[in-house]
Amino acid sequence: MFDLILTQTLNGLASASSLFLVASGLSIIFGVTRIVNFAHGSLYMLGAYIGWTLVTWLGPTSGLGFWGGVGLAALLVAIIGVVIEVAILRRIYQAPELFQLLATFGVVLMIQDIALATWGAEDKLGPRAPGFKSFVILFDNRFPTYELLLIAIGPLVLALLWFLFQKTRWGTLVRAATQDREMVAALGVNQRLLFTSVFAFGAGLAGLGGALQLPREAATLHMDLSMISEAFVVVVVGGLGSVTGAYLAAVLIGILHAFGILIFPKITLVLVFLVMAVVLVVKPYGLMGRRPVGAARGTATAEPLLRPADRAAKLAGLVALILLAAAPLVTPDYLLLTLTELVIFALFAASLHFMMGPGGMASFGHAAYFGLGAYGAALAVKWLGAPMEPALIFAPFLAGIAGVVFGWFCVRLSGVYLAMLTLAFAQIAWATAFQWVELTGGDNGILGVWPSHWAVSKTAFYYLALAICAACVVLLRVMVFSPLGYALRAARDNPLRTEAIGIDTMRVQWVAFTIAAFAAGIAGALFAFFKGSVFPTYMAIPRSVDALLMVLLGGVQTVSGPIVGAFAYAGLSEQLMKMTMYWRFTLGLSIVLLVVLFPRGLVGGFLALRERRDRSDKDGAVVTRLATEGAP
């Protein structure tokens, strides 16, 4: 028993090291630039792949070849970080948080395809480290020496980072900028250079983490997302911006994994996210994090107002609806399928927008409710033998109830922390669907979720989906401009004052969270019957990101935004998938370009254009001002 505990602890510590390297880089970058770098897992993956290439090329058997390759890989990834920062991030430091996130997710997609094109789809088995190929015997157990080396590297890097941040001028500047970057600039420090160097440094750490991981596991194309979600957890559990916290959290998560596999092999994933949820509820800013004081200075972009649609917009909506209703008369079958999917996604996006726009609660895990709706429908069909109609009614309640439970936790936080917690809950939902094979069929999903006889034809199902989705979207819209919607916006814009006039802000947000979950559940249930099957991927991170992308593409500040965004995004990705094998790259590039060119989203950009035109009719001078303001 004792030896088992020992080896599992050592295992946990060894896996904590790479996790720590990635998470500390993420944390440092966030501290200074306030950007949550979704692409950090991709940098880790690049570190592993580039390390593999370099070590193979330099000769894996010589110490110089191996360690030189690992070091060079870290350096190259740092340089890639410089390119990303200079080409993309630098242009969007003033953009809203979520757009920055969107852009970094675009980078994730691009790097996925770059890696696929460069290294192919096969896993790259890592070389063993020369000098660390043997085992030591610990209590009759063989323990690889490389693992021991990794265990040592964690605290070593921690000490190095401590030295760098406490004892060098660069470190002092970084810590100062973490607190107030505008003031640092006013004291004569070139922020650009500082940001670029910080990003390069964080990227280098991720690259090193990836390259060091090679002897333990193969480089694969899935490393990026699995690493980024764990690194998020570590950073949030440790406290954003705290390197020591990141180390503690990495160790905690590493050990949890090691023992979880032993004790509850079915719910290891759930376990990790459960711990995160508990930590966040007890210490909302993480183990070592502090409540952000005065938040990030230098990003004073006020949230634009959410406006009711004017006459023209209402008319446009009506025309769109009529066109959609008339579509089956003229469109071929395959296009009708696409349209059905688009209509369902529009509701999904609108439900996320309801909590994000008026509610100010950005969710990284909205797919959980979409997926729960889908599973609700599938489970009702499979286990209760229910036909489509009652299943469609039952399903959203499953999502809604999850919304009540998860929402209760989430509304206690705000901003990035809330987003991370939603991600954690989505991962729990996903892990449950994935691991509870008896109920959900696990990876194989549930098949045979077909609509009732009358709705089997493509046209009938399309009308069913259109009717339900249009009704729900209109209802959501009505709610945005109801007292609930106003209270929600008040709570978003000034929680203290809202509390002061007697509104229970948490309660309002909780209700909104639940409504959003319920609406997403409706979309999910329709989707299940549309596809005839459900899979855990319905709840996975990429699906949540899809929803985010739709909302952000369309723009948060209008109600029509997410719908336009849903059509633009789903249409775009579908077309891209048909056109090119490297659709991810193209999609990522388009996302990045869109964010750089339209930091307010498509509809927001259109409104800005219109505003500018209106104004130029009245007052030429104001336009010059807008133009200067608009410049970065």
Add this chain to the structure above:
Amino acid sequence: MSALLEISGLDAYYGRAHILQGVGFGMGRGEVLALMGRNGAGKSTTMKAVMGLVPPARGEIRFDGQRIEGREPFEIARIGIGYVPEERRIFSELSVMENLSVGQRPPREGVPHWTPERLFALFPNLGRMRDRPGGAMSGGEQQMLTIARTLMGNPRLVLLDEPSEGLAPVIVEEMAKTILALKGEGLSILLSEQNLHFAGNVADRAAIIEKGIIRFTGTMAELKADEAIRAQYLSV
């Protein structure tokens, strides 16, 4: 020789709010100028516009003859303008020494070269708490630290935003002495102030701003003599 700082026709906005409306005034080398006006008149915004922290929409800002509007804050700091913000903005997690080191720039010709030791002679309190985190200091000490931090950049001109605000009377006295000492070193200072008594003690000239428009410029003596102007723009 031209003036050290020359502002003309300066406009600035926060979003759509037109805050500065054609602000213009100048100041000479070695001079202390008090920019006076009520709360919300636009004193801080003027300083931020000079510093490049609020982008000027129109107008000119010349420093030592060079146009500086539209440049980045760090460039403006590097050519010799130091900024001491109203809210102090001390790096609360950093020690006194570290706060100073963030402000450190290479020596500049023709202006005093500041080292921590010289600053501790000027602010003896700071010298006694070199390793204390900025967040654990009193308001007066923090105000001294912000000034010291800015001086570490060896500026030619210092923008001092309401240095006496919120300080105990004894400390205000000390602040006045400090400003005079800095003037004695040959530093030029643009000071924003609501307190006429304090401004009268340290400034050579005054400019009065109201709703983003300059209403008066002249010597301190002229301002003291002009009851009507004072009553209209300064008294609460």
